[in-house]
Amino acid sequence: MSVREKMASRPGTRTTDPAYVGLLSQVMTNTLDEDYRAVAERRGRADQPRSSETRVGLIVVLILFGVMVGVSALQTEQDRPRARAERAALIEQINQRQARYDDLRDVISGLSRQVTGLQSTVAAEVDSNGALTNRLDMLAVEAGTSAATGPGITVTVDDAPEASATVGGTILDTDLRQLVNGLWRAGAEAIAIDGHRLSTLTSIRSASQAITVNYRSLSPPYVVTVIGDPGSLPARLLETAGGRTWQGLQANFGITFDIAMSDKLNLPADPRDRLLYARPERQR
Amino acid sequence: MIAVFGLLLGILAGLLLEPTVPEVLQPYLPIAVVAALDAVFGGLRAFLDDIFDDKVFVVSFVSNVLIAAVIVYLGDQLGVGGQLSTGVIVVLGIRIFSNVAAIRRHLFHA
Numbered sequence: 001m002s003v004r005e006k007m008a009s010r011p012g013t014r015t016t017d018p019a020y021v022g023l024l025s026q027v028m029t030n031t032l033d034e035d036y037r038a039v040a041e042r043r044g045r046a047d048q049p050r051s052s053e054t055r056v057g058l059i060v061v062l063i064l065f066g067v068m069v070g071v072s073a074l075q076t077e078q079d080r081p082r083a084r085a086e087r088a089a090l091i092e093q094i095n096q097r098q099a100r101y102d103d104l105r106d107v108i109s110g111l112s113r114q115v116t117g118l119q120s121t122v123a124a125e126v127d128s129n130g131a132l133t134n135r136l137d138m139l140a141v142e143a144g145t146s147a148a149t150g151p152g153i154t155v156t157v158d159d160a161p162e163a164s165a166t167v168g169g170t171i172l173d174t175d176l177r178q179l180v181n182g183l184w185r186a187g188a189e190a191i192a193i194d195g196h197r198l199s200t201l202t203s204i205r206s207a208s209q210a211i212t213v214n215y216r217s218l219s220p221p222y223v224v225t226v227i228g229d230p231g232s233l234p235a236r237l238l239e240t241a242g243g244r245t246w247q248g249l250q251a252n253f254g255i256t257f258d259i260a261m262s263d264k265l266n267l268p269a270d271p272r273d274r275l276l277y278a279r280p281e282r283q284r
Numbered sequence: 285m286i287a288v289f290g291l292l293l294g295i296l297a298g299l300l301l302e303p304t305v306p307e308v309l310q311p312y313l314p315i316a317v318v319a320a321l322d323a324v325f326g327g328l329r330a331f332l333d334d335i336f337d338d339k340v341f342v343v344s345f346v347s348n349v350l351i352a353a354v355i356v357y358l359g360d361q362l363g364v365g366g367q368l369s370t371g372v373i374v375v376l377g378i379r380i381f382s383n384v385a386a387i388r389r390h391l392f393h394a
Contacts, residue, residue, distance in 0.1 A: 069298065
């Protein structure tokens with residue numbers, strides 16, 4: 001028999017079917033265990049002597065209840081300091097992490113400042129590198145160790161037609177040297193003779209009837225290509241001692257001395273572009 | 285009289301002996317205490333109504349404690365332990381309140 005049937009079969013008992021009564025009001029009105037009433041009615045109010053067996057059960061349950069209350073109170077009391085300690089530890093941890101966060105942020109800002117500084121240093125270095133490269137290129141052109149191109153003049157010189165007949169009709173190494181020196185003085189920036197670039201180590205001298213430039217024997221006519229201002233170079237050349245000498249040579253011995261201007265000349269590099277013995281002396 | 289004595293004895297034993305509750309059962313102890321409180325107040329009211337019965341009290345006490353613990357345990361397993369224990373405490377609290385009100389009416393006839 002279920003409880004509901006029991007209740008229904010019992011006249012006078014208030015049936016509180018949860019289907020009809022709201023849950024809350026049922027909870028509030030039906031507070032006493034129905035069983036007390038049921039058992040009491042079964043006993044029929046005849047005061048039967050209570051058995052000592054159930055009395056012992058009651059005592060045991062009450063002791064159990066007391067123990068539960070005591071232990072639970074004790075536990076809560078014991079847990080309180082622990083909870084407080086945990087809370088304090090958590091707060092401590094939060095503060096520590098916060099401080100660490102702040103520290104790290106400081107580190108970050110310091111590092112990014114450093115990065116910015118290094119970047120500008122690098123940029124400056126790159127700039128000066130570029131300047132150095134430019135300067136190196138310019139020096140290489142001036143020294144003759146790199147090929148050069150630009151406007152300039154071509155000077156073609158040749159022995160006199162009957163060189164063997166007249167004594168002075170042959171071009172000598174000194175004549176060429178005078179011409180080259182005059183060209184330098186007139187503002188030449190790069191010079192080559194018959195495709196041999198003149199560098200700081202170039203020599204122009206006679207070796208058994210022939211003139212050697214960079215230790216290569218040349219034969220007339222000699223073509224001297226010069227990079228410089230085509231407008232001013234010829235005139236300024238003629239003002240130098242070398243230019244005047246060559247004017248004299250042309251007039252007196254019939255030596256060919258032609259000057260032609262050109263917009264673009266290509267001069268090769270002196271192939272010997274490295275020093276074998278000399279080293280720059282570093283100054284500290 | 286003997287019941288009150290047993291109760292005090294139990295409380296004293298719990299406080300003095302400090303029995304260690306297994307770690308697994310610890311979360312269910314407070315809710316079990318509330319359920320037991322409900323059973324105890326119900327028993328007290330029945331006693332004043334003159335319909336008290338030892339057996340009914342023992343059974344209601346044990347079943348109350350077990351059901352409350354099991355409900356909370358189930359809630360813990362389902363992840364709604366906090367809400368379910370709140371619900372159990374609300375229901376038990378309402379019952380305790382109305383039982384105490386009935387007891388008060390009995391004692392003070394008011």
